[in-house]
Amino acid sequence: MKQLVLVFFLLTTLIAKSQTNIISNSDFDNIKINNIALTDIKKTFGKQEKVESLLGTTTSFEDNGFYYYFKFNGLKLDFSTSGRKPYIESLDVLSSEATFTIKGITVTIGDPISKLGDVALSTGRNGSKSILYAECDSCDVFINIAFDQATKKITKINYFDMS
Numbered sequence: 234m235k236q237l238v239l240v241f242f243l244l245t246t247l248i249a250k251s252q253t254n255i256i257s258n259s260d261f262d263n264i265k266i267n268n269i270a271l272t273d274i275k276k277t278f279g280k281q282e283k284v285e286s287l288l289g290t291t292t293s294f295e296d297n298g299f300y301y302y303f304k305f306n307g308l309k310l311d312f313s314t315s316g317r318k319p320y321i322e323s324l325d326v327l328s329s330e331a332t333f334t335i336k337g338i339t340v341t342i343g344d345p346i347s348k349l350g351d352v353a354l355s356t357g358r359n360g361s362k363s364i365l366y367a368e369c370d371s372c373d374v375f376i377n378i379a380f381d382q383a384t385k386k387i388t389k390i391n392y393f394d395m396s
Contacts, residue, residue: 279312307331
């Protein structure tokens with residue numbers, strides 16, 4: 234019985250690992266939004282003038298006491314301000330007006346997922362597939378790239394920090 238449980242555990246672990254594209258800490262540090270390093274955006278701690286100096290003038294900005302919400306052409310950026318220094322909780326590439334670079338490959342909305350090379354696909358609860366990148370399987374920081382299931386073209390790119 235113990236062997237059966239062990240085999241089941243190992244099989245489950247292998248399946249889970251094949252659905253997340255594990256990238257190095259260095260790869261995460263080299264992610265770029267509109268050719269600006271994500272690490273540089275993080276260092277702004279959501280200060281509006283610093284964020285705008287990197288990404289340009291916002292189309293809208295809101296500070297509700299818990300979050301700083303930024304919108305740019307094709308890009309949405311949220312800094313959480315609860316509990317510690319402000320940090321990027323989410324970042325969304327919403328249109329082809331914004332670019333996203335990961336592992337040296339730049340993509341945007343409308344690009345084919347084949348541009349990302351050979352990647353593992355993750356299946357969501359609703360059965361649709363997407364591409365997940367993280368530093369580990371159980372990490373709280375990850376990237377999700379959604380795509381049209383028929384055309385295989387990117388429809389949305391999200392960065393999340395759930396820590």
